[in-house]
Amino acid sequence: MTVEDVRPDTYRPSERRIERERFRRARTRRAVTIGAVSSLATAGLLIGLVVSSPGWQRTKETFFNAHDARASLPKILDGLWLNLQLMVVCGAVVLVLGLLLAITRTLRGPVFFPLRALATAYVDFFRGLPLIICLLGVVFGVPALRLQGVTTDPVVLGGTALVLTYSAYVAEVFRAGIDTVHPSQRAAARSLGLSSAQTMRHVVLPQAVRRVVPPLLNDLVSLQKDTGLVSIAGAVDAVYAAQIYAGKTFNYTSYVVAGLIFVALTIPMTRFTDWITARMNRRQSQGGTV
Amino acid sequence: MRSANLLSPRLAAIAAAALLTLAAAGCAPQEDDSAGGTATPSGTSAASCAPTGLSTRTAGKLTVGTDTPAYDPWFTDDKPANGKGFESAVTYAVAKQLGYAQADVVWQTVAFNNAFAPGAKAFDFDINQVSISDDRKKAVDFSSGYYDVRQAVITLKTSKIANARTIADLRGAKLGAQVGTTSLDVLNDVIKPTQAPAVYQKNDLAKSALKNGQVDGIVVDLPTAFYITGAEVPEAKVVGQFETGGARQEQFGLVLDKGSKLTACVSKAVDALRKDGTLAGLEKQWLSEAVDAPVLK
Numbered sequence: 120m121t122v123e124d125v126r127p128d129t130y131r132p133s134e135r136r137i138e139r140e141r142f143r144r145a146r147t148r149r150a151v152t153i154g155a156v157s158s159l160a161t162a163g164l165l166i167g168l169v170v171s172s173p174g175w176q177r178t179k180e181t182f183f184n185a186h187d188a189r190a191s192l193p194k195i196l197d198g199l200w201l202n203l204q205l206m207v208v209c210g211a212v213v214l215v216l217g218l219l220l221a222i223t224r225t226l227r228g229p230v231f232f233p234l235r236a237l238a239t240a241y242v243d244f245f246r247g248l249p250l251i252i253c254l255l256g257v258v259f260g261v262p263a264l265r266l267q268g269v270t271t272d273p274v275v276l277g278g279t280a281l282v283l284t285y286s287a288y289v290a291e292v293f294r295a296g297i298d299t300v301h302p303s304q305r306a307a308a309r310s311l312g313l314s315s316a317q318t319m320r321h322v323v324l325p326q327a328v329r330r331v332v333p334p335l336l337n338d339l340v341s342l343q344k345d346t347g348l349v350s351i352a353g354a355v356d357a358v359y360a361a362q363i364y365a366g367k368t369f370n371y372t373s374y375v376v377a378g379l380i381f382v383a384l385t386i387p388m389t390r391f392t393d394w395i396t397a398r399m400n401r402r403q404s405q406g407g408t409v
Numbered sequence: 410m411r412s413a414n415l416l417s418p419r420l421a422a423i424a425a426a427a428l429l430t431l432a433a434a435g436c437a438p439q440e441d442d443s444a445g446g447t448a449t450p451s452g453t454s455a456a457s458c459a460p461t462g463l464s465t466r467t468a469g470k471l472t473v474g475t476d477t478p479a480y481d482p483w484f485t486d487d488k489p490a491n492g493k494g495f496e497s498a499v500t501y502a503v504a505k506q507l508g509y510a511q512a513d514v515v516w517q518t519v520a521f522n523n524a525f526a527p528g529a530k531a532f533d534f535d536i537n538q539v540s541i542s543d544d545r546k547k548a549v550d551f552s553s554g555y556y557d558v559r560q561a562v563i564t565l566k567t568s569k570i571a572n573a574r575t576i577a578d579l580r581g582a583k584l585g586a587q588v589g590t591t592s593l594d595v596l597n598d599v600i601k602p603t604q605a606p607a608v609y610q611k612n613d614l615a616k617s618a619l620k621n622g623q624v625d626g627i628v629v630d631l632p633t634a635f636y637i638t639g640a641e642v643p644e645a646k647v648v649g650q651f652e653t654g655g656a657r658q659e660q661f662g663l664v665l666d667k668g669s670k671l672t673a674c675v676s677k678a679v680d681a682l683r684k685d686g687t688l689a690g691l692e693k694q695w696l697s698e699a700v701d702a703p704v705l706k
Contacts, residue, residue, distance in 0.1 A: 180548075182527075271622060273607070352618075353623070355605065359588070362522075363588050363593065363608055367593075370548060
């Protein structure tokens with residue numbers, strides 16, 4: 120069949136087809152209209168419920184006060200800088216450390232047993248330890264040891280605590296990815312003469328990492344929000360700046376401002392995650408789905 | 410193609426409209442009084458301040474909130490109900506003034522942040538070293554002040570600011586304070602340090618940081634300063650206190666719900682206790698170690 124064989128001008132859609140398309144368009148229009156009306160009604164109902172509640176006036180004053188929002192914003196943004204720094208630095212360290220832990224746990228051979236056992240113990244401990252306790256221990260415990268040359272900077276210590284906990288989470292994500300690579304892949308690689316390390320580096324890891332990108336980004340979003348916990352050591356992050364403002368004025372608007380800023384930060388990250396996932400799915404299903 | 414709607418659109422629209430009218434008609438419970446109006450002391454007679462006339466949370470009981478842990482010297486042994494410690498003693502004195510017996514005072518744990526949350530309060534009044542300020546008055550009611558607050562700086566005896574004489578001597582130091590306190594305001598507005606202050610959730614954490622050398626000094630109110638240096642961190646000392654302005658004299662007040670009907674009566678009780686010297690006596694009894702510290706100019 121060549122291009123010349125298809126003559127589009129000879130094709131006339133039948134009456135029935137035109138009728139069918141018209142009908143479908145009408146149905147679509149109707150569905151959209153109904154959806155819009157029902158959404159408006161629902162929104163109206165919810166707003167009506169909230170605004171007509173007896174405490175609305177005070178709630179509005181306490182949580183949605185434009186003056187307080189403006190007054191607290193500069194300090195909150197100052198604090199946000201700390202969140203972002205911690206997130207970028209800790210995120211990078213966590214990825215590297217998590218991957219190393221995962222590889223250590225999947226090493227084969229009896230000679231590596233102590234390494235495997237250590238990595239397993241580490242992951243078990245720090246995955247189970249509540250983050251806030253880990254933070255308190257590191258931030259107030261380490262300086263109490265009075266070690267020479269060890270920092271007492273609360274931000275560095277807090278970041279260390281975040282890395283300890285999150286690298287354990289991320290190590291498990293990576294390990295799950297490594298375990299999903301079919302053994303035949305490894306067998307094929309070894310039979311081609313690749314060493315164990317080369318197999319890991321060129322065959323297993325690329326597939327494993329690609330598979331766990333979505334849960335990894337999930338952990339990074341979670342890390343982004345948990346950076347605020349470092350404030351327990353006295354460093355002022357965005358949420359803490361909001362709390363300081365609220366404690367001073369007895370008004371909660373600053374919390375709402377900080378919350379919205381974090382949501383605004385997380386949304387691009389979530390979209391990015393979705394896009395990565397979609398792209399991976401497209402790549403994997405090249406040649407069509409069966 | 411028929412859409413399989415459980416509810417025809419017409420019915421749905423009618424249902425939504427009905428719900429909307431219901432909401433607008435206010436099926437939500439209405440409060441019996443409009444919040445926002447503060448009671449005026451002139452409008453209450455002495456008779457209505459008797460326990461029978463007061464609309465407390467629980468009839469015949471006075472529910473008092475404070476945070477946990479309750480710190481010395483304001484409370485002792487973290488037990489607000491034992492009547493020991495300045496604020497515990499003040500509470501029972503206020504209760505007595507209002508005509509409540511000691512057994513009728515019920516203590517509630519209320520975190521600092523919850524004390525000023527809008528909505529129904531879990532206490533009749535809250536006593537938690539809360540400083541009175543105009544901003545805060547927009548959110549809660551305060552009684553008259555029951556204590557005149559002075560702020561002080563404490564540090565380790567080995568610290569570089571141990572011998573500071575002026576506010577300028579403190580400017581370059583790393584200082585800390587507790588969140589939500591006027592100590593933090595003094596730190597920011599009076600000292601104006603060159604390094605960002607460390608802000609702690611609780612004084613316990615500030616004390617740890619001081620011991621660990623993570624901060625050079627912390628700002629607390631004077632009685633707390635003397636308690637910490639006297640009993641808790643003996644290797645620390647009070648550097649000095651800050652001047653208090655006459656008109657800007659900072660005071661601790663009892664926190665009540667905005668527009669509470671009790672505010673006038675509680676304020677009257679506090680005023681009476683100040684007048685007859687009860688408050689001064691309790692100060693002497695519980696905060697007597699708070700002798701003067703050098704004033705930092």
